[in-house]
Amino acid sequence: MISVVLIGTGNVATHLFETFLAYDTINVVQVVGRSKESLSKFASKTATASLSGILKKADVYCLAVTDEAIPKLVASLKCVEGLIVHTSGTVPLSALTELAHTGVFYPLQTFTKNTPLNFRAIPICLEVKDPKDFKPLKFIAETISDRVYEITSEKRKKLHLAAVFANNFTNHLYGIASDICEESNVSFDILKPLIQETAFKINLLSPTDAQTGPARRNDIQTMQTHLDQLASKEQQQLYKLLSESIQKKYLNQE
Amino acid sequence: MISVVLIGTGNVATHLFETFLAYDTINVVQVVGRSKESLSKFASKTATASLSGILKKADVYCLAVTDEAIPKLVASLKCVEGLIVHTSGTVPLSALTELAHTGVFYPLQTFTKNTPLNFRAIPICLEVKDPKDFKPLKFIAETISDRVYEITSEKRKKLHLAAVFANNFTNHLYGIASDICEESNVSFDILKPLIQETAFKINLLSPTDAQTGPARRNDIQTMQTHLDQLASKEQQQLYKLLSESIQKKYLNQE
Numbered sequence A, B: 001m002i003s004v005v006l007i008g009t010g011n012v013a014t015h016l017f018e019t020f021l022a023y024d025t026i027n028v029v030q031v032v033g034r035s036k037e038s039l040s041k042f043a044s045k046t047a048t049a050s051l052s053g054i055l056k057k058a059d060v061y062c063l064a065v066t067d068e069a070i071p072k073l074v075a076s077l078k079c080v081e082g083l084i085v086h087t088s089g090t091v092p093l094s095a096l097t098e099l100a101h102t103g104v105f106y107p108l109q110t111f112t113k114n115t116p117l118n119f120r121a122i123p124i125c126l127e128v129k130d131p132k133d134f135k136p137l138k139f140i141a142e143t144i145s146d147r148v149y150e151i152t153s154e155k156r157k158k159l160h161l162a163a164v165f166a167n168n169f170t171n172h173l174y175g176i177a178s179d180i181c182e183e184s185n186v187s188f189d190i191l192k193p194l195i196q197e198t199a200f201k202i203n204l205l206s207p208t209d210a211q212t213g214p215a216r217r218n219d220i221q222t223m224q225t226h227l228d229q230l231a232s233k234e235q236q237q238l239y240k241l242l243s244e245s246i247q248k249k250y251l252n253q254e
Helices: A011-021 A036-043 A069-077 A131-144 A153-183 A188-201 A220-229 A233-251 B011-021 B036-043 B069-077 B131-144 B153-183 B188-201 B220-229 B233-251
Strands: A002-007 A026-033 A047-050 A060-063 A083-086 A102-107 A124-128 A148-150 B002-007 B026-033 B047-050 B060-063 B083-086 B102-107 B124-128 B148-150
Touching (some): A060 A131, A102 A131, A153 B220, A188 B153, A233 B153, B002 B011, B036 B047, B060 B069, B102 B153, B131 B148, B153 B233, B220 B233
Parallel strands (some): A002 A026, A002 A060, A026 A047, B124 B148
Antiparallel strands (some): B102 B124
């Protein structure tokens, strides 16, 4: 049995809390948050405290807060004896350097309120300052997930950058597709199976081998027809730049 | 029972053929292709013929060929009595105008060789010149898929354009994410669950509501750090343009 104090009450904290609750071997002894209101949903299930309150003794203190809040919390954690980890993709481990036992517990996923997630499939990237601290962190990670990786701060930063392309930018392209459908009075639902299949395909083929479409075929005529159909300068610019990028990638491969 | 002659031997033709075979109510009486070699995989299961050969009598003639091949085939189909449909997302119905009974049977999906697909989930967009021809086409579509739509040529063109963003461009972003991982010696596998979740999320939230990330938060500092980390000018340009597009979209909503 490992004891955890969870600091934070947002999406990541809530998902972690619910997941930890499901396992007998992880005991969340306290949730710490800014306001009584934000703590209310945890209060019936464990002890809670404000940020200025007294922290309970625990094996691991898990900071599930915004990147900006991490350095501000460091001072208040100096007297803590356990392992202190943050859950950020971008903040280096060195941000916790003033503390004795530190690490990173970064679940690489997009967390949405009220949307249940299967944590077993979520990759968790771990890092510790002192190798001796790896064991408890790995225990927690492997209890809740089947995909646990040890990743340095430098690599985690790159992974987070890659995730911006694979998640944030991809979702924005879904948004543009949805806008085009709406402008033409076509239901965006028609595109949803294609979107699922595109994402599923990378489990079978590399994105390089899976690429299709007019830019891949260097089909200048279709690309020009598409450009003429796009309503905004911005959509046209994106279409051009993405197409050029695809053309350039495959030009050298033919 | 409805009889079909399938013209074409590529990915779409092969997937349609395998799917039709599974239903007793659709009888593929002939597959027509350019070469004996391309026809060989069909030859043990139905009659085959070359493009210059004699076409069998059928209720529906389905052109599963490239966009460029469609106008070239029109002349050779003039004496055919059945309904002639093409399967393209971009070619208008009017491309078949010289023929008597024409339509479009467009399955909106990305087809890959040797990758099985569940056709029941694939949207099929139908269009006919003469409303009387709608019934047999709808029968075939509804036999193999649960998502059948009647869509005009104009709307189908827009849908195809939207699909370029939702599929081709999205896959290219997966490729860039994969490149960033490779450059940093991080396994692209770590990103795959995030990619699946991003695609799955649009079934629960609109892309507009699902958007997250530094550009969405207008987090200038993280965006600058990301730009500094990107290896190529091209990746930087894409990062900038996509981020600006996201920022612009949400700026007016705050």
